[in-house]
Amino acid sequence: MGTTAIKEVDKVVIKFAGDSGDGMQLTGTQFTGTSALLGNDIATFPDYPAEIRAPQGTVAGVSGFQVHIGQAHIHTPGDSPDVLVAMNAAALKANLRDVAKGKTIIIDTDNFKRKDWEKAGFADDPLTSGELREYHVIEAPMTTLTRTALEGLGLDNKSMVRSKNMFALGMVYWMFSRPLDYTERFLKGKFGKKPEILAGNIKALKAGFNYADTIEAFSSASAVLPADMEPGLYKNVMGNEATAWGFLAAAEKSGKELFLGSYPITPATDILQELAKHRHFGAKVFQAEDEIAGITSAIGAAFAGDLAITTTSGPGLALKGEALGLAVMTELPLVVVDVQRGGPSTGLPTKTEQSDLMQALYGRNGESPVVVVAAKSPADCFSMAFRAAKIALEHMTPVLLLTDGYVANGSQPWKIQRTEDLDDITPHEADKSMQNWQPYERDTASLARYWAYPGQSGYEHRIGGLEKDELTGNVSYTPENHEKMTYVREEKVQRVANYIPELEVDGSQEGDLLVVSWGGTYGSTLTAINKCTAQNKKVGLAHFNYIKPLPKNTAEVFSKFKKILVAELNQGQLVKYLRGELPQFTYQQFNKTQGLPFRVVELNHAINKTLESN
Amino acid sequence: MSVETLEYTAKDFSSDQEVKWCPGCGDYAILKAVQKAMPLIGRKREDIVFVSGIGCSSRFPYYMDTYGFHSIHGRAPAIATGVKLANPNLSVWQITGDGDALAIGGNHFIHLIRRNVSINVLLFNNRIYGLTKGQFSPTTNLGQSTKSSPQGTIDNPFNPGELVLGANGHFFARATDTNAKALTAILVEAEKHRGASIIEILQNCVIFNKDIFSDYTAKDVKLDNQVHVEHGKPMIFGANSDKGLKLNGFKLEIVTIGEDGITEDDLLVHDAHEEDNTLHMMLAKLQMPVVTGIIRSYGEDSFEMRMKKQVEEVEKNSPFKSVNDLLESGETWEIK
Secondary structure (H helix, E strand, O other), X not given: OOOOOEEEEOEEEXXXXXXXXXOHHHHHHHHHHHHHHOOOEXXXXXXXXXXXXXXXXXXXXXXXXXXXXXXXXXXXXXXXXXXXXXXXXXXXXXXXXXXXXXXXXXXXXXXXXXXXXXXXXXXXXXXXXXXXXXXXXXXXXXXXXXXXXXXXXXXXXXXXXXXXXXXXXXXXXXXXXXXXXXXXXXXXXXXXXXXXXXXXXXXXXXXXXXXXXXXXXXXXXXXXXXXXXXXXXXXXXXXXXXXXXXXXXXXXXXXXXXXXXXXXXXXXXXXXXXXXXXXXXXXXXXXXXXXXXXXXXXXXXXXXOOEEEEEEOHHHHHHHHHHHHHHHHHOOOEEEEEEEOEOOOOOEOOOOOOOOHHHHHHOOOOOOOOEEEEOXXXXXXXXXXXXXXXXXXXXXXXXXXXXXXXXXXXXXXXXXXXXXXXXXXXXXEOOOOOOOOOOOOEOOOOOOEOEOOXXXXXXXXXXXXXXXXXXXXXXXXXXXXXXXXXXXXXXXXXXXXXXXXXXXXXXXXXEEEEEEEEHHHHHHHHHHHHHHHHOOOOEEEEEEOEEEOOOOOHHHHHOOEXXXXXXXXXXXXXXXXXXXXXXXXXXXXXXXXXXOOOOHHHHHHHXXXXXXXX | OOHXXXXXXXXXXXXXXOOOOOOOOOHHHHHHHHHHHHHHOOOOHHHEEEEEXXXXXXXXXXXXXXXXXXXXXXXXXXHHHHHHHHOOOOEEEEEEEHHHHHHHOHHHHHHHHHHOOOOEEEEEEOOOEOOOOOEOOOXXXXXXXXXXXXXXXXXXXXXXXXXXXXXXXXXXXXXXOOOHHHHHHHHHHHHHOOOOEEEEEEOOOOOOOOOOOHHHHOOOOHHHHEEEEOOOOEOEEOOOOOEEEEEEOOEEEEEEOXXXXXXXXXXXXXXXXXXXXXXXXXXXXXXXOEEEEXXXXXXXXXXXXXXXXXXXXXXXXXXXXXXXXXXXXXXXXXXX
């Protein structure tokens, strides 16, 4: 560590931005991992283009990674960066409007030649035009410096230039007094078999660190002290990773083998890839030929007695619709994960949105109820994947778990849960004590039918997509039977409300305004209402993990507030559902569909406006 | 386990549900042949699963007293794959038709074959849509007039055998609904085969495509117009057992024993186990006579065997013995 004085700050938001081939995601995750190990609270937000290598140097090709680290508890990746690292002119162009005046911008001047800033859409050279006058700009010819540092290692020019992200990371490590050992360990693991590349990356990292220490540009380095977190063992998790682990834990707790049928789709593919790594738990990971085969293979596995999962994003859920209806009709346990992205159609594959709620609730032919739940943060994906599997297995119903691109790719420290501390899962199976078991005989409390599957003698039976007789499961076209079964399928899902936690309120427990949100927006809405509480405003937050059925105390919670504001990243889907389910309340709504998460400042503005309105 | 200890009869596989196909439908004979084959495959009833899609034939599982799943249109291969992977010990049978397997389910059909999952697929080919009342299917003859092609079809049909072999199928057999005995024997062999076994059954739809196969199956012509191949035996056919198949350059030639100096030794001897499927393809494509019997049966590791092996290997070498080991692995830190 250099000799410069270190000043303490309680939180800081850093954004790394560059070309999509510049390694910005890696740089961001490295900074995140290092900070996590130092005990900071963290939230991250990767933001990258749908194209693997969009045209170099263009705004469309900019890949960014925003990380918020704090000594205090933080719930969002931050509204705007305190430090922007811009590896080229396009990265500056794409992010400048998010950076407040007076904040720091670190620039690789090697990529700010005339052709660079013209390509990025600047009318004039931003370094000399005065456009950056009110920012604290640190100009560093990072590409040249990296190349100079790596001379003599025998690397070709391309490999040398590729290491410049490590140079940038080294600079930022110095700025925030981070040690290099976490990244050194990572590089050794990654490039262990390529010693010259390894040496180059480590040298670039150190060169960046030393350069920042040497130049006069920084008045001081900053430190973000460890956050005051609950005691325990922690690790940094991404949402998709946590989802995969939640299913592995559910398989172990339920004594079931895990089956995943899935087809690659952004931003859900990481769940498939993560589970494919864990075949040592007997996980059967089946990459299907399409989305439909993903879900139908899972339905087949559920019929044969496995904990069956399928994972997808919005367009894939549309394709799975008919098969999901089959799972409703056959009343088999199945978890469908929809990692939502901007739509309709192909939409915004790498951007976040909450616009699949209506599809999840209603996007099938016939009266086709399923349980719908949502995860509220990257770490919560673990809990909700586990809960979704528990509900599916214990209630014999498909469960749709909604996450989104924001929580799926975001990360945060997670207090590791040991499986012995998780709830038990008891699959609703037929047992030998049952006399004359019938396929559609039900538990009188939950209305779940009893699962029996191939390999079990004496339970041979046939099920399918045609309407079932209410007891035998044989095909029945009787009018009264169909009406009864329609009712029972809905009622079974509604009764899940007797087995899920009640709705909890953050902030004021009663008062002027209740903010309602669901899924991945929790960090933003919580931060916003915490600000209200600090200002003595009587604002509460009801955040929904369970959407269908609604928690039993929902109406009671709603009735304690004068106004209700439903905030969602869509044009108002939960609010529409609530207007139908609980029509006795008046709802106002705040919506955003830019493919981006809520900014806290936007939410506070909407809250204040609602409070002031009549 | 031996067949004898199970002591099943065909009746044990008949469910209590009333069979509801049209009178005279070829499906009845196929159902009987399947029920007859079941006691011969040496599997316990609870370990047998019939999976179907949508169409007349797909009602089949309701009539079998085994586990059964009547699913949705075209998707039976994927559902059956899920069943087999969940429990590789099961004997899994898929019932499908020409529309279900080759139109709406074409993608799943070829991928089931490509992966080589051990599932026995009974493809009821009647060259028509029956349940929707008479539209043309992907196997309907070119030019045939149907309810949805009143001026005759203008699309070329699939030959299912060509498609199966093209997708690198390792087991393909053809049977007819008029020869239940041959079909039963083929089914027993299909179950023994590791990997996907596809059996095309030429099946008569008495209502919408009556007698479409009568050129092959009518009593007076069947011996002359069908070559029933058996592994290791010369390809002889005909009412007088005097006709045979011979390779002439790159083409199959129909010859008569005793004419032009042809003897039995000149005929092709069927090798179903040959890895190269060139000749199998020729046999599958032959229009007149049509080839029945097991055209190809080439053994290789099946998909579920490979998956099981991979899981076992990974399990053996993994440092993780429980989910807790995984969760606590990697970079962690303790807060006190």
